[in-house]
Amino acid sequence: MHAINYENPTTVDHAVKLMAAHGEKARALSGGSDLIIQMRAGVRRPAYVVDLKNIPELRKISFSLQHGLRLGAAVPAIELHENADMRRYYPGLTEAAHLIGSLQIQSRASVGGNLCNGSPAADTIPALIAVGAKCRVVGPKGERIVAVEDFCTAPGRTVLQPDELLVEFQIPGPAPHSSDAYQRFIPRNEMDIAVVGVGAAITLDLADDRCTAARIALAAVGPTPIFAKEASATLIGKKLDAATIEKAAQAAIAASSPIDDMRGTAEFRRHIVGVLTKRVVTVAAERARVSSSR
Amino acid sequence: MAKKTVVETTLNGETVEFLCEPRECLLEVLRDELELTGSKEGCLTGDCGACTVIVDGRSACSCLMLAVEAQGKKIETIEGLAGPNGLHVLQQKFLEHAALQCGICTPGFLMSAKALLDRNPSPTEPEIRYALAGNLCRCTGYDKIVRAVTDAAKTLASGARAA
Amino acid sequence: MAASTNGKTFKVIGTRPIRHDGLEKVTGRAKYGADYSLPDMLHGKMLRSPYAHARIKSIKIDKALALPGVKAIITGADLPTLPDEMATGGEGPVNLAHLSENLLARDKVLYDGHAVAAVAATNAHIAEEAVRLIEVDYEVLPPVMTVEDAMKPGAAILNPKLRNKEEGDKETNIASHLQFKRGEVDEGFKSADYVIEREFKTAMVHQGYIEPHNGVAIFGSDGHSTIWCSTQGSFAVRALSAAVAGVPESNIKVVPAEIGGGFGGKLTVYLEPIALFLSKKTGKPVKMIMSRGDVLKATGPTSGSTIRCKIGCTKDGKLVAAKIWMAYEAGAYPGSPVGAGAMTIIAPYNIPHMIIDAYDVLVNRPKTAAYRAPGATNAAMASETIIDELADKCGIDPIQFRLLNAAQEGTAQTAGPPYKKIGYVETLEALKNSPHYKSKLEGPNRGRGIATGFWFNIGMNSSAIVHLNGDGTASVVIGSVDVGGTRAAQAMVTAEVLGIRAEDVRPLVADTDSIGYNDVTGGSRTAVTTGAAVFAAAEDAVRQLKERAAKLWEKKPEEIAYADGVLTTAGDPSKKLTIKEMAKQFARTGGPITGRGSVNLRTVGPSFAATCVDVEVDPDTAKVKILRATCVQDVGKALHPSYVEGQMQGGTAQGIGWALNEEYVYDDRGNLRNFGLLDYRMPTCLDLPELETVIVEVPAPGHPIGSRGVGEVSIVSPPAAVANAIAHATGIRMVVLPMSPPRLMKAMHNKRNGTETQAAAAGR
Secondary structure (H helix, E strand, O other), rough: OOOEEEEEEOOOHHHHHHHHHHHOOOOOEOOOOOHHHHHHHOOOOOOOOOOOOOHHHOOOEEOOOOOEEEEOOOOEEHHHHHHHHHHHOOOHHHHHHOOOOOOOHHOOOOOHHHHHHOOOOOOOOHHHHHHHHHEEEEEEEEEEEEEOOOOEEOEEEEEOOOOEEEEEEEEEOOOOOOEEEEEEOOOOOOOOOOOOEEEEOOOOOOOOOOEEEEEEEEEEOOOEEEEEEHHHHHHHEEOOHHHHHHHHHHHHHHHHOOOOOOOOOHHHHHHHHHHHHHHHHHHHHHHHHHHOOO | OOOOEEEEEEOEEEEEEEEEEOOEEEHHHHHHHHHOOOOOOOOOOOOOOOEEEEEEOOEEEEOEEEEHOOOOOOOHHHHHHEEOOOOOOHHHHHHHOOOOOOOOOOOHHHHHHHHHHHHHOOOOOHHHHHHHOOOOOOOOHHHHHHHHHHHHHHHHHHOOOOO | OOHHHHHHEOOOOOOOOOOOHHHHHHOOEEEEHHOOOOOOOOEEEEEEEEOEEEEEEEEEHHHHHHHHOOOEEHHHHHHHOOOOOOEEEOOOEEHHHHHHHHHHHOOOOOOOOOOEEEEEEHHHHHHHHHHHHHHEEEEEEOOOHHHHHHHOOOOOOOOOOOOOOOOOOOOOOOOEEEEEEEHHHHHHHHHOEEEEEEEEOOOOOOOOOOOOOOEOOOOOOOOEEEEEEEEHHOOOOOHHHHHHOOOHHHHHEEEEEEEOOOOOOOOOOOOHHHHHHHHHHHOOOOEEEEOHHHHHHHOOOOOOEEEEEEEEEEOOOOOEEEEEEEEEEEEOOOOHHHHHHHHOOOOOOOOOOOEEEEEEEEEOOOOOOOOOOOHHOOOOOHHHHHHHHHHHHHHOOOOHHHHHHHHHOOOOOOOOOOOOOOOOHHHHHHOOHHHHHHOOOOOEEEEEEEEEEOOOOEEEEEEEEEEOOOOOOEEEEEOOOOOOHHHHHHHHHHHHHHOOHHHOOOOEEEOOOOOOOOOOOOOOOOOHHHHHHHHHHHHHOEEEEOHHHHHHOOOOOEEEEEEOOEHHHHOOOEEEHHHHHHHHHHHHOOOOOOEEEEEEEEOOOEEEEEEEEEEEEOOOOOOOEEEEEEEEEOOOOOOHHHHHHHHHHHHHHHHHHHOOOOOOOOOOOOOOOOOOOOOOOOHHHHHOOEEEEEEOOOOOOOOOOOOOOOOOOHHHHHHHHHHHHHHEEEEEEEEEEEEOHHHHHHHHHHHOOOOOOOOHHHHO
């Protein structure tokens, strides 16, 4: 590996100052499960590595039904699974985080790092999009809020400027009778990068069992994660019967633009988008039916 | 080039200080600086688990942690698994069940298994397999490893002391 | 627990003591090659070609040499030129020029990852940074990546000097063509009621040992060198390192470290001679460890292959003819296991008419190395699936079909003399009676498949020494590296012969200075051949014990008996000495006792195995779940059943990986895309069920214990068994490996749309 300088700020301000001072020469370090591999491969060669894990604001999970969820960007994936509120109110996002790599990886890798790495195949991103997560980004000129679906711009690239940090995710509190789900297809049963990932969040009006809100998002089938707006729209106002869910699946396939690569063919991926969309919408709807968030 | 840093950490229950460059990962420092070669290098990408250690109670790949990140943490490696009175139950069961052939993956498996049993003393077989999915073994097909961990859990549940 | 086989009863062999090296391994104290360090040591790293096929025009090392901490840089030009001829190597003859060129390219690079230069520096990071500063000017050439492309007229030529017998003086990528014939195959097919012919493609796969290659070398100023490394053959390392580095072989001591898996991939050298050469150049010890990416790119995976297989049978299920064309990827230099593939493909069967054409073909991929029964798994995928299909067509149970045609003692082999006593029929019967096969498999999308496999096993040379200690215990010293239970097994053999407990024998794996010549740990030879050497050494010790007792009791040695650790003589019950008591008399009666054994087994018992697999195929995603798997294997006589089971389970797991997800993916520029364990997908714990085993024991004739080779044959049948299970679950006959979800899904779609053709069935 090339020689690096290690910085260990304990406040957001200090971290931002470091990022501003070094610009392109600095890279934020969260779990390290992407960055360390990239540095070893010579793909990224930052002179400064800024460790974010000792900044308390980035390590917090705070949830209330009223205000929703604030998830620090450097919270390790495993902590979502260990958190009872996360499992109960955001089971899709939680299961997405619990699918990243192995337990060893989950104890280090963070949801924030998963997003900032900008891989179109990242597992947590569709789940974040589905629950309507927004990113609080902090830079020397102040703060901005970016919707997760707008965060990634190309494979490995995000809207984050070199002097900015992702500090936390802001996720709305779950509406009554809403829930989420995430599934991915991998050839083995663990350890693989998603060949296709689909996240969905559904809100139901139990009186007539109609869907009142839906967000479907896709991983690994385009240059960035995809918020499948049309597919989401096909569900809204409808009863989620087989025909409706099939329409959503077809719309999700239409929203995807997968490629052939060593993890799967485009043809296979399109097919799986359909399969997983059906499965995930069904699970999210089931969870929404039984959820008692109020 | 960055100067070396002094890092203070708790390693297998003892306070330890070491010197390292920022670019060195924890695995390198354990093996080369501290001469604890029990943790192994298999891939350096977090895909094989041969370097698994326990950090603040959770299993982690020491190849994906910079050594400087060990500052103030509690690290457990294979060298600390056996107690003053003998082997940990897991180690004993691995031997009894012949759960190792070449043995290179064994330290990683033992640490992952310990992290599992410390949190979940009565895991089901699927839970064991999920917890060990980040540790690759090419020799055994995992069968005897899973039996050994299952047996260790039973033994510990019956009140035996771990080590 | 005494076990009886072929009239022999054993007290220790067949039991399950804790292995002698177990404590070190579960505490992390066992030293593998990368665990060795010497004072003042340098670290070496390699520069490797980013091109699959290119001419090297120039190499500039000045910038790299100028980096502080860099002590030496070498290229192929620094190494001695070796003759383009065969010499003794790992498991067989080795072309030294090819070996040396593979380790450091000379004028051409022949695969993505082919080594071009080596750097020694004060630490590994500096060495890696220096590697990046070496400038190489390449003239890129078109890559040839498949056997079909390599065999086409007008294909780019990898080695302009390569010739084969048939093509005379023509430049070619075909290194050799073997043919095996029996009877009249066209006549044979005329008598067949059913003929099935398919073309199979299997992908290149890697042994996947968890420990990358390593070596620590110190070249002494007195010319004597030591190499510590993880290897399957310390004597092979000595011979090959000597040749490549230009150092006399007798001046090198190789200390075999513990080895973290080999499976055939560590029978040769990659780093050791380079480390030695760098040590010679710098005057310091040099340590080299290969990165995982380099392991995948540049060590020795096994061949991908194309096999066209045509087999015919009568409607009563009698096999009559087989016509097979097989081409295996050799990689950058000749030496694929296509010959072994040809000799094993129909080995379990008595087929009167056959012709097999086997081609060894150069392609711009790494030079292939042995992988557990090399060549046989590819072959069995073809033959065992066609045989399964024929059995289905005849309406005969697949085990019964094989029993009808089973090779037995006296059946002709594909090459070589007729079989001696073998255990194929017994293996099939044991499969038929196994709990797995007797169980019912129910549920949609589920299927069961069986397949069988054959492997020759090799003998070759082993030496051993048994020392009797003054307290009645013993040590056994062997030269065979312990890949997984060897020490325990050999201690048990020693204990058996000496009539003492396994715990009272201390096994040691010696370096090349301390033990007589040993061939490699591979070829399923260790339990058998080293076992025979240990047996002989222990018997030699017993012979000397008897001589000592004879001396003490003033008898002739022939009048002394030894059983269960006790010396007696007929007709005088008062004369009785335990080995412990006798040991106290060693000094008085002639000094310490050392038994020696050295064997070269020309023929050893071949092995058969069978795999039974139940699968469930997700109809929407084509993901295959292995519900249940059983391996049945004839091992002759199991020395330590737990480790025999372990070998069977390990081969089964590797075979399942080979069947479902493992493959080398190259892009059209010839670059390996999946050079990491993320995308080279080996089964994890969560991908496999319990692995059941059934040990069959048909003792090998002519061996003191009756053992057959254990380590390899279990990998041969799983891919075909999985393919047969998928066929029974889905109706689809897959003809590619791996049967990954995208391929199986495509085949399933084609079937549903009624567009199944040969190619569609292949999912290509």
